[in-house]
Amino acid sequence: MSLHGRYLKKHTEALVKDVGIENACELTGKSKATLGRYYSDNDEHADRFMPVDAVAALEAKSSYPHVTSALAELNGIMLSYDDKKPNKEGGINSDVVALSQRFAMLMGEYNQSIEDGIISVNEAKRLLKETTELQKVLIDMKLHLEHETTE
Incomplete structure (x- = not known):
């Protein structure tokens, strides 16, 4: 495959x-x-x-x-959510805090995963999950920034 x-x-x-x-x-x-x-x-x-x-x-x-x-x-394309989709409460400051927390969690998972020099399938799945969560925070941050630039 x-x-x-x-x-x-x-x-x-x-x-x-x-x-x-x-x-x-x-x-x-x-x-x-x-x-x-x-x-x-x-x-x-x-x-x-x-x-x-x-x-x-x-x-x-x-x-x-x-x-x-x-x-x-x-395909090398970036997605952007439609304006009609409700954005989470908060603003840039809360996004930065969430981004920092998610990045710290990703780095913690990476540190734990690479400890033995090999990233197992389960470790890779946990890293993928954290990466996806980090991506969600970045999308929320992007939406907040786009909202602020259009006002």
């Missing part, structure tokens, strides 16, 4: 887990087994990916657009 394919499957898995497997089945009309095949890295499922309409249905209910952001990253 290509590196891009693995990357998309990991983000598809994150999306399904974000929404919850039962909710994902209900929202997409797919079975647990079918959803599992969409993010399975087994060779027999290498060419199976979640349909776009299913991704859209799940991302509408998820806390983060996992697959959309993965597709954008693979």
